[in-house]
Amino acid sequence: MTADVPLTTVARAFEILDSIRDRDGASVSELAEALDVPKSTVHDYVTTLARLGYLTNDGGEYDLSLAFLEHGTYARKNVAYADRVEPALEELAAETGEIVWYIVEEGGRGVYAGRGIGSDALQPYASIGTRSALHTIAGGKAILAALPDDRVDDIVAERGLERQTARTITTRDELEEARERIAERGYALNDGENIDGWRAVASPVVLEDRLYGAIAVAGPKNRLQGEYFEETLPELTVGTANEVRLQLRSLGLG
Amino acid sequence: MTADVPLTTVARAFEILDSIRDRDGASVSELAEALDVPKSTVHDYVTTLARLGYLTNDGGEYDLSLAFLEHGTYARKNVAYADRVEPALEELAAETGEIVWYIVEEGGRGVYAGRGIGSDALQPYASIGTRSALHTIAGGKAILAALPDDRVDDIVAERGLERQTARTITTRDELEEARERIAERGYALNDGENIDGWRAVASPVVLEDRLYGAIAVAGPKNRLQGEYFEETLPELTVGTANEVRLQLRSLGLG
DNA sequence: TCAGGCTGTCCGATTATTTCGGATACCATA
DNA sequence: TATGGTATCCGAAATAATCGGACAGCCTGA
Numbered sequence: 001m002t003a004d005v006p007l008t009t010v011a012r013a014f015e016i017l018d019s020i021r022d023r024d025g026a027s028v029s030e031l032a033e034a035l036d037v038p039k040s041t042v043h044d045y046v047t048t049l050a051r052l053g054y055l056t057n058d059g060g061e062y063d064l065s066l067a068f069l070e071h072g073t074y075a076r077k078n079v080a081y082a083d084r085v086e087p088a089l090e091e092l093a094a095e096t097g098e099i100v101w102y103i104v105e106e107g108g109r110g111v112y113a114g115r116g117i118g119s120d121a122l123q124p125y126a127s128i129g130t131r132s133a134l135h136t137i138a139g140g141k142a143i144l145a146a147l148p149d150d151r152v153d154d155i156v157a158e159r160g161l162e163r164q165t166a167r168t169i170t171t172r173d174e175l176e177e178a179r180e181r182i183a184e185r186g187y188a189l190n191d192g193e194n195i196d197g198w199r200a201v202a203s204p205v206v207l208e209d210r211l212y213g214a215i216a217v218a219g220p221k222n223r224l225q226g227e228y229f230e231e232t233l234p235e236l237t238v239g240t241a242n243e244v245r246l247q248l249r250s251l252g253l254g
Numbered sequence: 255m256t257a258d259v260p261l262t263t264v265a266r267a268f269e270i271l272d273s274i275r276d277r278d279g280a281s282v283s284e285l286a287e288a289l290d291v292p293k294s295t296v297h298d299y300v301t302t303l304a305r306l307g308y309l310t311n312d313g314g315e316y317d318l319s320l321a322f323l324e325h326g327t328y329a330r331k332n333v334a335y336a337d338r339v340e341p342a343l344e345e346l347a348a349e350t351g352e353i354v355w356y357i358v359e360e361g362g363r364g365v366y367a368g369r370g371i372g373s374d375a376l377q378p379y380a381s382i383g384t385r386s387a388l389h390t391i392a393g394g395k396a397i398l399a400a401l402p403d404d405r406v407d408d409i410v411a412e413r414g415l416e417r418q419t420a421r422t423i424t425t426r427d428e429l430e431e432a433r434e435r436i437a438e439r440g441y442a443l444n445d446g447e448n449i450d451g452w453r454a455v456a457s458p459v460v461l462e463d464r465l466y467g468a469i470a471v472a473g474p475k476n477r478l479q480g481e482y483f484e485e486t487l488p489e490l491t492v493g494t495a496n497e498v499r500l501q502l503r504s505l506g507l508g
Numbered sequence: 509t510c511a512g513g514c515t516g517t518c519c520g521a522t523t524a525t526t527t528c529g530g531a532t533a534c535c536a537t538a
Numbered sequence: 539t540a541t542g543g544t545a546t547c548c549g550a551a552a553t554a555a556t557c558g559g560a561c562a563g564c565c566t567g568a
Binding site: 006007009027029039 | 545
C-alpha cells in the first residue's frame with residue numbers, strides 16, 4: 001500500500017494529501033475509511049499537516065492549502081524556468097491564435113509548465129501542472145526524440161505506451177520511427193493521438209546537450225490542417241523554440 | 255527547532271523541503287550541515303521525497319519538483335476559485351493597464367492567488383503564491399475589514415503589525431480606523447504602505463457572509479493619483495468585485 | 509597513476525516515535 | 539434532551555526513525 005521508501009511516515013503523509021486532493025477535500029472519518037487506517041492515526045496526520053500550513057480545516061473538512069502554490073511557483077521558475085519562457089509563448093499564441101504550451105519532462109511524464117493563450121483558443125484541456133504520458137502529446141514526442149536512447153528505454157519500461165485514442169503510438173517500433181523523423185525534421189506532429197480532433201506541433205528546446213523541454217501549439221483539427229499544419233506552424237514553432245533557447249542561454253544556462 | 259506537532263517526521267520532511275527552497279536546491283551534505291542533522295538522516299528524507307516524486311535529483315543536487323505545481327494548481331482552483339475569478343481580473347487589467355490581483359486570506363496572511371496583467375503593467379513585485387502581511391497591502395486591508403473582529407484579533411495576535419515602510423499601519427488603533435473606513439466605503443486604498451512609490455485600490459469579495467478574497471489594482475504612484483486613484487479606480491474595482499461575486503454565486507457557492 | 513578529500517550511500521542496533529483501541533468531548537439534528 | 543454522527547485525546551505496545559560508522563564513488567591535483 002505505502003510505497004517502499006525509507007520513511008514510511010512521510011510516504012503516508014503524501015498519500016493522505018493525494019487522497020484529499022482526489023476527493024476534493026475530506027474529513028477525518030472519510031480518510032480513515034478510504035485508506036483503511038484508524039481515525040486517530042489520520043487525525044495525527046491531518047492536524048500535523050494543518051498546523052504546518054499545508055492543509056486548511058474548514059469545520060472538519062480538510063483541503064490542500066495554497067502553500068503548495070508557493071512551492072509550485074518556485075519549481076516552475078527555478079526548475080523549469082517557465083517564467084523566462086512565457087513571453088515567447090505569448091508571442092506565438094498571439095501569432096497563431098491557439099494555445100501554446102511549454103512542456104517539461106519529469107519522472108518520465110510530461111508536465112505542462114507554461115502556457116500562452118491566443119485569441120481564438122478553445123477551452124484548454126490541461127492546466128499548469130497537469131501531467132500527460134509523453135508518447136501521447138506532441139511536446140512529449142519532441143522530448144522523447146531529444147532524449148538519449150537509454151533514457152527512453154527506462155521511461156518506456158516504467159510508464160509503458162498506453163493507448164489514449166485510436167491513433168496513439170503503442171509500440172516501441174512506431175515510437176522509434178517517430179523519434180527518428182522528429183529528430184531529423186526538428187519538430188513533432190500530433191494528430192489526435194491524445195484527444196480526438198486535436199492536433200499539435202512541437203519543437204524541443206535543447207541547449208548545449210541539455211534538454212529543457214518543448215514548445216507546443218495545439219488546436220482543433222479544422223483549423224490546423226494542410227500546409228498551415230505541416231509547414232507554416234512547424235516553422236513558427238521551431239522559431240519560438242530557438243528564441244527560447246537563446247533566452248535561456250542569456251541566463252547563463254546550458 | 256521542529257514545530258510542536260504530533261508527527262515530527264512529517265514536520266521534518268517539510269522543514270527539509272523549505273530549506274531546499276530557501277537554498278535554491280541543495281545537496282545532502284549542505285542540508286545536513288544547515289539543519290544540524292546527520293547526513294544519513296537527511297539522506298533518508300531526500301531519497302524518500304525523491305522517490306515519491308516531490309524532489310528532483312540532478313547529480314546529488316536536490317530541488318523541488320513540479321509535483322507541487324499540481325497540488326498548487328488544484329488549491330488555486332478548488333480552494334480559492336482563482337480560475338473563475340481570472341477572466342474578471344483580465345478585464346480590469348485591460349481597462350486600467352495595471353496589474354490586478356486576487357488576494358485570499360490563509361493562515362492570517364494574504365496569498366496572491368490570481369493575476370491579470372495590463373498593457374502598461376510594470377514588472378510585478380509578487381507572483382502567484384506569494385504571501386504578504388495583510389495589514390500592508392490594499393487587498394489585505396479589504397480582507398481585514400470584511401473579517402469579524404475576533405478573527406482580526408487572532409490574526410494580529412499571531413502575526414503582529416510589522417512595519418514595512420514609513421507609512422505602514424503598525425498600531426491596532428490605526429488598523430481599526432482603517433477597517434471602519436473601508437467597511438463604510440466598500441474599498442481600501444494603499445499608499446506606499448508595502449512598497450514605497452506603489453499604490454493600490456482593493457475591494458473585498460463577500461458572498462452570503464462568506465469572505466472569499468479581494469480584488470486589487472496596483473501601480474506606480476505617478477499613474478495612480480488624484481481623482482483617478484480616489485474615485486475612478488475604486489469604482490472600477492468595486493464593480494469587478496461585484497462581477498466576481500456574481501460569478502461565484504453562479505457556481506452555487508455562498 | 510595514485511593519493512587525498514570530498515561527496516553520496518548503506519547498514520543495523522538503539523532509541524524515540526508512531527500507532528491504534530478505546531474513552532471522551534463535541535455538535536448537529538430530531 | 540436523546541441520538542448518531544463527528545473530532546479529539548490518551549497511553550501502552552509495537553514499530554519505525556535515528557545516527558555513527560563503514561564503504562563507495564568521484565573529482566582534483568600531484
